[in-house]
Amino acid sequence: SDSYNVRNINFQRYNNLKVFMTPSRDRNPHIWIRIGISEACFLIEDGSVITGSIGQDTKYIPKWLNKSGIREELMSTWEEANKVEYEEEEN
Numbered sequence: 001s002d003s004y005n006v007r008n009i010n011f012q013r014y015n016n017l018k019v020f021m022t023p024s025r026d027r028n029p030h031i032w033i034r035i036g037i038s039e040a041c042f043l044i045e046d047g048s049v050i051t052g053s054i055g056q057d058t059k060y061i062p063k064w065l066n067k068s069g070i071r072e073e074l075m076s077t078w079e080e081a082n083k084v085e086y087e088e089e090e091n
Contacts, residue, residue: 021081026050029078033061044074 018034029044033054040052040061047062054061065071 021078023078023081029075031074044071044078 016035020032020034021030022032026041028050030041030050031044032039032041032052035054035057038052038054040054040058041050042048042061042065043050044065047065049058065074
């Protein structure tokens with residue numbers, strides 16, 4: 001959890017990007033990407049923007065997601081985060 005008591009946020013860094021997931025906020029497989037003070041939420045399946053903007057870098061996210069193994073790794077992480085959240089809700 002973070003300072004706002006949001007559980008199951010998975011953070012990863014890729015170059016200057018901060019990538020995280022919040023399955024408790026939205027059940028659609030998505031990632032949040034933060035660059036500096038800008039952030040946006042993208043669907044993992046197709047890289048489309050759900051909300052927010054990271055400026056000109058937005059166009060690179062679908063390209064990054066299409067690189068070999070990236071989408072599969074993110075979906076695996078998403079499934080793990082949902083499994084942990086589901087187990088916590090049962091307790």
